[in-house]
Amino acid sequence: MTTLTDWLAAQTVDAGLASVMQTMAAASAEIARVLRSAAITGETGLAGHTNVQGEAQKALDVISNDIVLSHIGENPEISILISEELDEAVQMQNQGRYLVATDPLDGSSNLDVNVTVGTIFSILDASKGLLQPGTAQLGAGYAAYGPATSLVLTFGPRAAAFTLDDTGTFQLTTAALSVPRASAEYAINTARERLWDAATRGYVAENVAGETGPAGKRYNMRWVGSMVADVHRILMRGGIFLYPLDSETSAKGGRLRLLYEGNPMALLVQAAGGRSTTGQQSVLDVVPTSIHQRVPVVLGSADEVARVEAWYGRT
Ligand code: AHM
Ligand code: MG
Numbered sequence: 001m002t003t004l005t006d007w008l009a010a011q012t013v014d015a016g017l018a019s020v021m022q023t024m025a026a027a028s029a030e031i032a033r034v035l036r037s038a039a040i041t042g043e044t045g046l047a048g049h050t051n052v053q054g055e056a057q058k059a060l061d062v063i064s065n066d067i068v069l070s071h072i073g074e075n076p077e078i079s080i081l082i083s084e085e086l087d088e089a090v091q092m093q094n095q096g097r098y099l100v101a102t103d104p105l106d107g108s109s110n111l112d113v114n115v116t117v118g119t120i121f122s123i124l125d126a127s128k129g130l131l132q133p134g135t136a137q138l139g140a141g142y143a144a145y146g147p148a149t150s151l152v153l154t155f156g157p158r159a160a161a162f163t164l165d166d167t168g169t170f171q172l173t174t175a176a177l178s179v180p181r182a183s184a185e186y187a188i189n190t191a192r193e194r195l196w197d198a199a200t201r202g203y204v205a206e207n208v209a210g211e212t213g214p215a216g217k218r219y220n221m222r223w224v225g226s227m228v229a230d231v232h233r234i235l236m237r238g239g240i241f242l243y244p245l246d247s248e249t250s251a252k253g254g255r256l257r258l259l260y261e262g263n264p265m266a267l268l269v270q271a272a273g274g275r276s277t278t279g280q281q282s283v284l285d286v287v288p289t290s291i292h293q294r295v296p297v298v299l300g301s302a303d304e305v306a307r308v309e310a311w312y313g314r315t
Pocket of ligand 1: 106226228
């Protein structure tokens, strides 16, 4: 077996950059451990509540953020942290070359029902400022806390998947992920249909029409409600994920966040041969104007994303 440490040593990337991946892997392994027993230890519930002993309870997103923060603080290569849980970017004690942007616990509405959640992260050159487009990412990854804990990483050209073993070591389980060009699975929150734009309506209607419509094949819909889980399925077997701009999210620019949701996931999917779009451009080309900026996200199998792009071209 190849461990994450072996794999990182074999990559032609700066040792400091590799160490940032190790740091995020270590934080993810610790978050996985906390999640496994949260219902038993009582570390569930909402921040601001107290448990039966009268102690302040911390929501798991706050705990996960603290875990990432403490791991990052120990790595001298990282100087800046941007987190979904923190209003401002944090300047770390270290003067390191790297910036990490993270959603420490994505999909947290799924926590109470023991459904997959995850940690998403993006790595940037700290000297280039906080507001860099996704094309500037030096690496990205996520951990999916499901039946197994999976860690999926990229430095750009390839995406590799690792699985956490019983000893707390990540073992390489897929060396080069490949998103099939064609697929018959789509993921979108259809409860928002009345809010959709014409392109999203048109694309989904064709899928629903199945073999009787212009797509000429039958589709299945899958929506976990954790971006990490939905994107992991796409990286493993193809499909498309859509959180488009709709009449409600348009005021905010979208639902998902660009720096630590859209960009890292788009880089991973593109590294595995898939595509991404906002409807207007690649997610990776959007130049951010604020750290918590939102963005419409469509990503996955190239042929499916191309169909969505064609709909945007038409409408
Ligand atoms: P979060 O970062 O607050 O967890 O929100 C992001 C999540 C994604 O994981 C998921 O794809 C999406 O929100 C689900 O949204 P909805 O509840 O509208 O279906
Ligand atoms: Mg999130």
